[in-house]
Amino acid sequence: MLFSEKLIDWYSINLRDLPWRATQDPYKIWLSEIVLQQTRVVQGMPYYLQFLERFPTVFDLAEAKEDEVLKLWQGLGYYSRARNLHATAQYIAQEKNGIFPQTAKELKKLKGVGEYTAHAIASFCFREPVAVLDGNVFRVLSRVFGVNDEIDTPAGKRIFKDLAQKLLDSEKPDLYNQAIMEFGALQCTPKAPLCNVCPFMQKCVAYQNQMIGDLPRKKKKVKVKEEHINYLVLVDNNGNTFMKQRTQKGIWRNLFEFPRLESEFANGVSEGLNETIRLKSLENQNVELTAFYPKPVKHLLSHRKLFIQFYIGMVTDYSAFASLSKKYHIVQNIHTFAVPVVIERFIGASDFFNS
DNA sequence: AAGGCGGGGTC
DNA sequence: GACCCAGCCTT
Numbered sequence: 001m002l003f004s005e006k007l008i009d010w011y012s013i014n015l016r017d018l019p020w021r022a023t024q025d026p027y028k029i030w031l032s033e034i035v036l037q038q039t040r041v042v043q044g045m046p047y048y049l050q051f052l053e054r055f056p057t058v059f060d061l062a063e064a065k066e067d068e069v070l071k072l073w074q075g076l077g078y079y080s081r082a083r084n085l086h087a088t089a090q091y092i093a094q095e096k097n098g099i100f101p102q103t104a105k106e107l108k109k110l111k112g113v114g115e116y117t118a119h120a121i122a123s124f125c126f127r128e129p130v131a132v133l134d135g136n137v138f139r140v141l142s143r144v145f146g147v148n149d150e151i152d153t154p155a156g157k158r159i160f161k162d163l164a165q166k167l168l169d170s171e172k173p174d175l176y177n178q179a180i181m182e183f184g185a186l187q188c189t190p191k192a193p194l195c196n197v198c199p200f201m202q203k204c205v206a207y208q209n210q211m212i213g214d215l216p217r218k219k220k221k222v223k224v225k226e227e228h229i230n231y232l233v234l235v236d237n238n239g240n241t242f243m244k245q246r247t248q249k250g251i252w253r254n255l256f257e258f259p260r261l262e263s264e265f266a267n268g269v270s271e272g273l274n275e276t277i278r279l280k281s282l283e284n285q286n287v288e289l290t291a292f293y294p295k296p297v298k299h300l301l302s303h304r305k306l307f308i309q310f311y312i313g314m315v316t317d318y319s320a321f322a323s324l325s326k327k328y329h330i331v332q333n334i335h336t337f338a339v340p341v342v343i344e345r346f347i348g349a350s351d352f353f354n355s
Numbered sequence: 356a357a358g359g360c361g362g363g364g365t366c
Numbered sequence: 367g368a369c370c371c372a373g374c375c376t377t
Contacts, residue, residue, distance in 0.1 A: 036372040043363065043371085077361025080375075114374050134372050154356075181372055190370055191366060220357075221368090249376090251360065301361055302370095341362065 003144075004169035004176050006199050011179035014186060016041075019049065021178065026100035026125045027058045033117045034085050038078060041185070047076050058100075061086065062093035070254055070338035079253060084112030104130045123177045129170035132177045133161055136184025141167075142216035143188060146205025150219045222303050228296070229308045231258040231343075234287070234315050234324075235352045242321070242328035243337060251304070256337040259328055261311065287313040292350065299342040310346050 015021075018041065020032035031051055035044040051072060055061035061069070066086050073082035088110045092100060101107045104122035108115060115133070122128035131137075138151040141163055149156035169176040187194050195207050206212045235241045243256045292310040299306040315321070318330055331337060334353045347353050 033372065038361085038371055038373055040364070040371050075362075077363085078373085080360070081373090084374085112374070116373060120372065132372075135370070136372070139370095177372095185372080218369095223358085249359095253360090300363095303359065303361090 002169075003167050003200075004179075007179045007183060008169065008172065008175055010187070010199050011175070011182055015178070015182055016186075019045075024125050026102075026121060028052065029121050029124050030088075030100065030113075030117075031085070033120050034081050034112055035076070037081060037117070039076065044076070047073070055089075058089050058098050059093045061089035066254065067338060071336065074255075074338045074344065075341055079255060081112055083254060087111050088113070100125075102126050104128055120177065123173040127172075127174055129168060129173045131161075131164035131168040131173070132181065133157070133164050134181060134184075136181045136188075137164055138216045139190065140180055140184045140188045143193075143206035143212060144200050144204045146209070146211070146215075148215060148217050151216045152219050156217075224303060224305050226305045226307070229306060230261040231308065231310045231346075232261050232289070232313065233258050233292070233310050233352075234313045234318075234321070236315050236318065239332075239334070239353045239355060240318060241331050241334060241352070242324055243331045243334070244328045251301075252340050254338075256329075256331075256339050257343060258310070259324065287315060289313045292346065297342060297346075306342065308342055310350075312350075312352075 020028055023029065032044075032048050035048045035051070051061075054072060055064065064086070066083060069082050069086045070079060073079060073085075076082075091110070092098060100121070101110070102122075103126070104115075104118040107113055107121050108118035113121075119128075119130040119132045122130050123132065138160055141147055141160055142151065145163065147159060147163065149159045151157065151160065187198060193212060195201060195204070195212065198204065198207070201207060206215045233241060242259055244259065245254060245256050246252050247254065289311040290313075292312050296307040296309040299308055318325070334347060339347070
C-alpha cells in the first residue's frame with residue numbers, strides 16, 4: 001500500500017472538523033493559512049473566526065484601516081502577517097477585482113505568501129499537485145523515511161522538498177496535503193508521538209531504530225537577547241495618556257506603546273528601579289513617578305527576554321506637557337489601540353483605564 | 356547563510 | 367529552560 005494511500009486512510013478516520021476545511025474559497029483559505037503560520041490551530045482559530053465575521057470578503061478587509069486590522073490581530077504575534085494581509089487584500093481588491101491568483105507560482109508573489117502558503121492555497125482551492133512542506137511534514141518525513149538532513153538549511157530543505165513532491169498523490173493533492181499535516185499534528189507529534197498505534201510502525205525508520213527523539217534534525221538555535229524597558233505612563237483622572245506608534249522596522253511595528261523613559265530623559269531611571277522617583281526635568285512639572293509592579297515584568301519572546309517596568313505619573317493638566325505632545329498622541333480610549341500583549345496585560349491590571 | 360520576528364503550549 | 371507551532375522576509 002502506498003504511503004499516500006495509508007496516510008489518507010488514517011486521515012479519513014482521524015481528521016478534525018476545522019472551519020477552513022469546509023470551503024474552497026481562496027479568500028478564506030488564504031486567511032486561514034496566514035493566521036496559522038507558526039501558530040497552533042487552537043490559538044489561531046478564534047482569530048480566524050473573528051476576522052471572517054468582521055471582514056466577510058476581501059473587499060471588506062481592503063477597505064479597513066491597517067490600525068483596525070492590527071487591533072484585531074493583537075495577541076497573535078508576528079504582526080508583519082497582519083500588515084501583509086491587509087496590503088495583499090488591497091492589492092487583490094483594487095488591482096485584481098477581488099480574484100485571487102489560481103496557481104502556486106502566482107500566489108507566491110503575494111506579500112506574506114511564501115512557498116508553503118502558495119502550495120497550500122493552490123492545492124486546497126485549485127487542486128494543483130504541489131506538496132506542502134511545513135513543520136509537520138518535516139517531522140513526518142524525517143522519521144518515517146529516516147532523513148537526517150537538517151531541515152533549516154537550503155541543502156536539507158531541497159532533500160525534503162523533492163521527497164515530499166515525490167510522495168504527493170497528484171490526483172488528490174488537497175486531501176494528501178491536509179492528511180500529512182494532520183498526521184504530524186495529531187499522531188507524529190514532536191514529543192511523545194503515538195508510535196504504538198501508528199500505521200507506519202513497521203516501516204518507520206526512526207521507530208525501528210529508536211531515533212524518534214533525534215529526528216528531525218536542526219542546525220541553529222535562536223539566541224535570546226535581554227532588554228530592559230521603562231515605560232512612562234502619564235495618566236489623568238479620565239484615563240487619558242500619551243502613546244506613540246512604533247513606525248520603525250523591528251519588533252511590534254505599527255503597534256502603540258507608552259513613551260520610554262530612556263528616550264525621553266538621558267538620565268532617566270536605572271534598570272528595574274523600584275521606588276518613587278521625581279523627574280524635575282519633565283516639563284518643569286515635578287511629576288512623581290511610582291513603579292506599578294514591585295519588580296519589572298518578565299516578558300518572554302522567542303528571540304528576546306524583556307524586563308519591563310511601568311512608571312505611573314498622575315497628572316492634572318496635559319496641556320502643560322508641550323514637547324511630549326508633539327511626539328506622542330494623547331490617547332483618550334486606550335482600548336481601541338493595538339498594543340503588545342505585555343502592555344495589554346498592564347492595562348487590564350491597572351485601574352486607570354477601566355472606569 | 357543567518358538573523359529577526361510573538362505569543363503560547365508542552366514536557 | 368528547551369523546543370515547537372499549517373513560515374516569511376530582509377540582509
